[in-house]
Amino acid sequence: MKRIRLLLLIALLVSVVCLPIVYVHYKIKNEASREDFFFGVSFGLNTSGEAKLLIDKVKGYTNLFVINSWEISTNETALNEVCEYAVNAKMHFIVFFDFISHVAYPWHLTWLDTARERWGSNFLGVYLYDEPGGRQIDEGQWDEGEWLRRLFANVSGYREAANRFVTSIPSTWSIQDLKNRSVPVFTSDYALYWFDYLAGYDCMLVELGWNHSRTQHIALCRGAANIQDKEWGAIIVWTYENPPYLGDGIEILQDMITAYRAGAKYVIVFNYPKIEGNDYGILEEEHFTAMKTFWDITRSPKKGSLEKVEGEVAFVLPKDYGWGMRQPDDRIWIPKWGPDDLSPLIWGNMNKLIKKFDLKLDIVYDDPQFSFEAKYSEIYFWNDKFN
Numbered sequence: 001m002k003r004i005r006l007l008l009l010i011a012l013l014v015s016v017v018c019l020p021i022v023y024v025h026y027k028i029k030n031e032a033s034r035e036d037f038f039f040g041v042s043f044g045l046n047t048s049g050e051a052k053l054l055i056d057k058v059k060g061y062t063n064l065f066v067i068n069s070w071e072i073s074t075n076e077t078a079l080n081e082v083c084e085y086a087v088n089a090k091m092h093f094i095v096f097f098d099f100i101s102h103v104a105y106p107w108h109l110t111w112l113d114t115a116r117e118r119w120g121s122n123f124l125g126v127y128l129y130d131e132p133g134g135r136q137i138d139e140g141q142w143d144e145g146e147w148l149r150r151l152f153a154n155v156s157g158y159r160e161a162a163n164r165f166v167t168s169i170p171s172t173w174s175i176q177d178l179k180n181r182s183v184p185v186f187t188s189d190y191a192l193y194w195f196d197y198l199a200g201y202d203c204m205l206v207e208l209g210w211n212h213s214r215t216q217h218i219a220l221c222r223g224a225a226n227i228q229d230k231e232w233g234a235i236i237v238w239t240y241e242n243p244p245y246l247g248d249g250i251e252i253l254q255d256m257i258t259a260y261r262a263g264a265k266y267v268i269v270f271n272y273p274k275i276e277g278n279d280y281g282i283l284e285e286e287h288f289t290a291m292k293t294f295w296d297i298t299r300s301p302k303k304g305s306l307e308k309v310e311g312e313v314a315f316v317l318p319k320d321y322g323w324g325m326r327q328p329d330d331r332i333w334i335p336k337w338g339p340d341d342l343s344p345l346i347w348g349n350m351n352k353l354i355k356k357f358d359l360k361l362d363i364v365y366d367d368p369q370f371s372f373e374a375k376y377s378e379i380y381f382w383n384d385k386f387n
Contacts, residue, residue, distance in 0.1 A: 002355070007218025037265060038124070039256075039295060043082075043233070044272030045281055046071045051082045054271070054280055057288065059089040061295035066127060066268055068096040076107045083115075087122045087126025093313065094186055096127040100174030112181050125184030127203070128174065132199070134207075136165060137324040140334040143172070152334055161333040162195060162320040169199035172341060176200075188235045189219065189325045192367050194224040202230055205266060207236035208255045213327055215354050218262045220325065222311055223362030233266025234259035236272045243275050249286030256294045261309050264357050267294075311362035314376040315353050319366045320380075325350075346382045353380060 028255050040062040046069065055065060060361035072078050073096050086093045102106045115123045123368040132142040141148040142165065151168060155161045162249045170176060179200070188205035189196055190212065196204055206221035208214050218234070236255045246252060252269060259267050263318050269291060271281040280286070297306065317323075323338060324330035328347045332338030339347075353361050364372050366381070373379065380386065 003076055022185070037260075037267075037298065038064040038233075039267045039291075039298070040066060040091070041269045041283070041291070042066040042068040042271050042287075043072075043281075044270075045274055048072065048078045048081045048085075050279070051086050054181065055089050055091065057280060058291065059091060061292040063091055063323050064093070064124070064216055064268065065089075065091045066094045066096070068127060068270075068272070070096075070098060074105055075186070076111065078238070079111070083119060083123070085376065086367050087119050092122050092124050093119075094124050094127050096130075098129060099252075100126075100128075100177050110179065112177070112183060115183075121367075123237045124184050126178055127186045127188075128178065128201075129187055131189050131207075132169060134190040134198050134324075136333065137191045137331050138285045138335070139321070140336070142169065148172075155334070158320040158322060159263075160332060162198075162322055165322070166198040189221075191326070192322055193221040194228075195322060197224050197228045197230050197289075203232060203266070204230070205235040205268060205386065206259075208215045208234050208259065209239055209270075211359060212324045213354070214255065214258050214364070215358055216325065216350070218259065218264075219311070219315070219354070219361045219363040222262060222264075223314065223364040226311055227364050227372050231265050231346075233268065234264045235266075235268040235270050237270045243282070244284070245273075245275075246270075246287060249284075250291035252287060253290040255292055256290070257297075257306060258359070260294075261299060261306050263308060263310065309359040312360045312376060313353065313357045313362065313378045314380070315350055315361060315363045315365050316371055316372070316379060316381045317363065318342065318382055319368075321346075342382070348384060349380065349384065349386070352386065 041054065043060050043065065045051070050175040051067065052071065067073065067079065069080055072082055079095065083093055083095070091295050097108065102109065108174055136142040141152050148168065151164055152161065155164060175185055185200060186203045186205065187196065187201055188207050190207040193206065204221050204225065206217050208217070221232050224230070228309045234255070236252050240252065256267050269283070269287065271283050274281050279358060322333040323343065329339055329342065350363065362376070
């Protein structure tokens with residue numbers, strides 16, 4: 001029965017993906033070289049043995065392994081073992097650190113000092129902390145701690161909230177330790193991408209999951225990256241709060257294709273926690289099949305090329321307007337704020353532009369330290385009147 005289901009899935013994947021490629025001629029804009037695109041999976045389980053098992057499973061159709069495990073990142077021996085194994089499998093890797101400690105884990109700094117010398121360009125950087133913008137919106141502070149609670153409890157307006165967010169992150173965590181060593185800083189998020197970049201992150205991974213609009217969140221993340229001259233990518237995350245967590249193979253394949261067409265430099269499939277009876281985490285055979293199909297499409301010129309869609313149109317939000325924008329009544333900076341009087345107009349105009357321009361739309365902020373006029377053929381401000 002499982003074999004029949006797998007064969008049916010493969011047939012569906014072929015019909016969904018390959019037929020349009022056969023019959024449609026795609027024009028490539030500024031196509032990056034293969035070496036500039038990284039596709040892979042995150043590892044969130046506990047042991048080096050589990051990490052090696054996953055590497056062996058995906059090494060034929062990925063080139064990136066994200067070690068997103070607290071247990072591994074706080075164990076120097078296990079971390080080195082997994083990194084070495086990934087490199088021997090001809091994969092690049094990113095390492096998760098919740099923080100870089102000078103006290104609890106003093107070996108972190110020494111490890112960073114030698115990582116490039118040991119693994120060269122296979123070491124892409126550090127995934128530092130997780131979802132600071134989303135946590136700020138949902139919890140009123142981007143991390144736990146009494147001082148941060150006090151910091152945002154008495155904030156008096158959007159400008160002050162924005163300033164406290166972008167200055168407290170680098171002053172609290174370890175971004176400067178990484179900057180001093182020229183190590184790129186990654187994280188993923190589902191809100192406030194613009195302000196994550198301002199706080200010092202070099203690459204944001206927009207989370208594609210739940211019932212969030214893929215087009216809207218790509219526009220927010222890619223727009224911020226384009227204006228601030230940063231990198232961006234996408235990570236395919238949960239659809240459900242309970243098992244099976246991820247969408248099916250066809251759903252995650254479509255998310256991969258959407259992110260790739262929009263110009264993501266990194267596309268990653270999130271893999272946590274471990275479902276009972278599944279040695280790989282939450283990834284099933286249909287997900288691995290979808291990943292292999294995606295890899296083949298993006299790597300084989302014989303199968304055609306997916307159309308790349310650049311951000312040609314900008315929708316400009318008010319300065320410091322840290323709105324979550326997941327739904328019309330979402331929060332602005334902290335749970336007790338939002339929506340405000342501007343929100344309905346912004347929401348309506350944004351959705352008109354998404355409907356009209358789709359992946360050609362970037363969403364940016366009206367910030368005098370950045371210039372966006374020369375980057376876009378059309379620019380719409382949040383309070384413009386248009387059909």
